[in-house]
Structures are given as C-alpha cells and as structure tokens.
Amino acid sequence: MVFLILAVSVNILFTLLYKISERKNCYPIATITAFFSVATVISAAYVFFTGRFVFDWRILLIGAVGGIATYGAIHAFLALLKLGKFGLSTVIVNLSLSIPILVSIIFYGERPVVTTYIAFGLTLITFILIGGNNKKADRIKHFWLWFLLVIISMVLSGVADTAPKIIQELGLGDLAMNYLVFNYFFALVPTIILGITRKQLPGKKEWLIGSGLGATGLFNMFFLTLALNTVPGTLAYPINITVVSIAIILLSYIIWKERLNIRQAAGVCTAITATILISLSI
Numbered sequence: 001m002v003f004l005i006l007a008v009s010v011n012i013l014f015t016l017l018y019k020i021s022e023r024k025n026c027y028p029i030a031t032i033t034a035f036f037s038v039a040t041v042i043s044a045a046y047v048f049f050t051g052r053f054v055f056d057w058r059i060l061l062i063g064a065v066g067g068i069a070t071y072g073a074i075h076a077f078l079a080l081l082k083l084g085k086f087g088l089s090t091v092i093v094n095l096s097l098s099i100p101i102l103v104s105i106i107f108y109g110e111r112p113v114v115t116t117y118i119a120f121g122l123t124l125i126t127f128i129l130i131g132g133n134n135k136k137a138d139r140i141k142h143f144w145l146w147f148l149l150v151i152i153s154m155v156l157s158g159v160a161d162t163a164p165k166i167i168q169e170l171g172l173g174d175l176a177m178n179y180l181v182f183n184y185f186f187a188l189v190p191t192i193i194l195g196i197t198r199k200q201l202p203g204k205k206e207w208l209i210g211s212g213l214g215a216t217g218l219f220n221m222f223f224l225t226l227a228l229n230t231v232p233g234t235l236a237y238p239i240n241i242t243v244v245s246i247a248i249i250l251l252s253y254i255i256w257k258e259r260l261n262i263r264q265a266a267g268v269c270t271a272i273t274a275t276i277l278i279s280l281s282i
Contacts, residue, residue, distance in 0.1 A: 004231050007223035008243045014216035015090055015248055019256070021209045022081040029191060029200040032074055034210020035217075036188035037202075042218055043180045052177055059167070059175050063182025066163040071187040073156035076149045083146045087252030088264055091245050091271045092130065092150050095123055097278045099158020100165045108169060119277035122270045129267035180221075237279035245272045 021031045047053045073096075080089045098120065104110040130147075160183070167179055195201050202210060227236050249268060252258040260268065 001227075001231060003223045003227035003229075004236055004239060007220055007227055007236075008240050010216050010220045010223060011240060011244045012247050012251075014213060014220055015244065016251065017209055017212050017216065018077065019081060019086045019252075021206075021213075022078070023256075024205055024209065026206050026209055027200040027203075028075070028078040029195045029198060030202040030206040031210045031213070032071075032078070033188070033191050033195050033200075034202040034207045035074075035213040036071075036184050036191055038211045038214030039218060040181065040184040040188050042214065043177065043184060047177050047181055053181075054175055054178060056172065056175060056178070058170060059172060059178050060182055062163050062166055063179050064186045066160045066179070066183045067186025067188075068190070069156045069159035070183060071190050073153045073160060074187075076153035076156065080146060080149045080153065083142055083149070085146065085258060085264075086256065087249040087258055088130075088260060088268060089146070089150060089153075090248045091268050091275075092126065093154045093157060094241060094245060094275050095126070095271060095278075096154045096157035096161055097241075097275060098123055099155065100162045101278055103162050104165060108165075115277045115280055119274045122274035122277070126267045126271045126274060129263045129270065180218075238276040241275050241279055242272060245275070 021028070073093075077089070077093060080086075080093075101112070101116060101119075105112055105116075163179060163183070164176065167173060167176060172179075224236065224240065245268075249260075253260075
C-alpha cells in the first residue's frame with residue numbers, strides 16, 4: 001500500500017506540473033523537449049545499466065507509433081491549458097483508457113463485461129453533459145476549440161496506452177522498458193525539430209519543470225509497478241485514477257479558482273465513474 005500511496009502522490013505532482021508550466025509562462029515546446037529528453041535518458045540508462053536492452057524491430061515500430069502519439073497528445077493537452085478548466089480537461093482526457101479496451105474487443109476478440117458497457121455509456125453521457133448548454137462565454141473559453149483539443153489528446157493518449165497491450169499480445173512483455181526508451185525518443189525527435197524551427201529551446205525554468213515531468217512520470221510508473229506486487233490491479237488502478245482525479249479537481253478550485261457549473265460537475269462524476277469501470281476491465 002505504501003508504493004500505491006507514493007504512486008498516487010507522484011501522479012498528482014506530475015499532473016500539476018503541466019499547469020505550473022502554463023502559469024510560469026514556460027514555452028510549451030521547450031518544456032516538452034526537456035520532459036522527453038530527461039525521460040529518454042533515465043529510461044535508456046536504466047535499460048542499459050541493468051543489461052535489459054534487447055533490440056527487436058517490433059518494439060522499435062511500436063515505440064515509434066507510441067512516441068508520435070505521445071508527442072501529439074501532450075502538445076494538445078498543453079494547448080488545452082491556455083483555455084482554462086485544467087481539472088475538467090484532465091478528468092476527460094483520462095477517458096483515454098477506453099481506447100485499449102476497444103482495441104482488445106475489436107482486434108483481439110475479447111468479450112466485454114457488463115462494467116465495460118456501462119463505462120462506455122457513461123463516457124457518452126459525459127460528452128453530452130459537457131457539450132450541452134455552453135452558450136455562456138464564462139463557462140468554457142472557446143468551447144469548441146477546447147472540445148476538439150480534448151478529443152485529440154484523449155484519442156492520442158489512448159493510442160499510446162494501447163502499446164503495452166500490443167506488446168503483451170506479441171509475447172514481448174519482458175521488453176516493456178525497451179519500448180519506453182523508443183517511445184520517449186520518437187516523441188523527443190519531432191519536438192526538438194519543432195523547437196528549433198520555432199526557436200523555443202529549453203531555458204532554466206523549462207528544464208526545471210520539464211525534468212520534473214520526466215522524473216515524476218517515470219517514478220509514477222515505477223511505484224505503480226511495485227504496488228501491483230502487493231495490491232491487486234482491480235484495486236490499485238481505480239484508487240490511483242479516483243484519488244488523482246478528485247485531487248486535481250479540488251486543487252484546481254483551491255489554487256486557480258476554477259469553478260464548474262452543474263452540468264460540468266455531473267460530467268466530472270460520470271467521467272470518473274467511467275474511468276474507474278474501464279480500469280476494472282484492464
């Protein structure tokens with residue numbers, strides 16, 4: 001349980017660092033460059049120094065696709081932050097967990113359980129609640145742009161989240177850390193190119209926050225993996241998602257005064273419930 005508490009705490013910090021980068025007026029591309037650089041170096045160092053590096057072209061290919069998806073998902077999420085509603089955006093993007101489940105059903109013939117159907121129904125209700133009755137400008141700034149960016153970030157995050165499932169189905173589970181190296185590397189390359197062309201290279205504050213993102217992202221995965229040795233996944237995943245989602249909503253209200261109207265609050269509740277049910281299906 002200690003490792004699960006550590007995983008949840010690090011995950012909250014990881015998520016908050018995105019908002020802090022926006023509040024500190026960090027260049028988004030520069031921050032992500034630092035993030036992917038640190039994550040690539042740390043994961044590569046771990047794989048090489050533990051003697052776990054094994055080249056496999058399938059891992060390389062999956063890592064390239066996952067990396068590009070990660071690149072797009074995080075860029076879209078950072079663009080979301082400029083439109084406000086950080087807590088709401090975070091909770092909706094977490095519905096990306098539904099993508100791996102859909103892939104399992106469509107491509108691997110897995111039969112969905114009752115909770116899966118309920119989760120997909122709640123996901124649809126979430127978008128109806130969030131999307132309806134948004135005529136007032138003070139509710140969500142540039143709503144349709146926000147909505148588009150949420151969908152893009154959610155779908156691309158889901159594509160990246162599907163990679164571990166594909167690796168497992170190919171019998172390459174022992175090479176999961178090798179995948180992470182390629183994933184971060186292929187996310188880093190286009191980010192560096194974009195940063196050079198737009199003259200957004202990391203400065204001191206981008207390196208500081210980006211390094212925090214890279215380190216906390218990897219430590220979150222590390223602690224969660226250790227937690228799964230003593231805590232069942234059916235308990236660990238829902239606790240992690242629920243506590244982080246609620247914490248981000250509350251901190252967004254306390255620190256940044258982000259308010260939710262009744263429909264948005266209801267949408268948050270259905271989104272959290274859907275995410276918990278989805279995590280029980282993983």
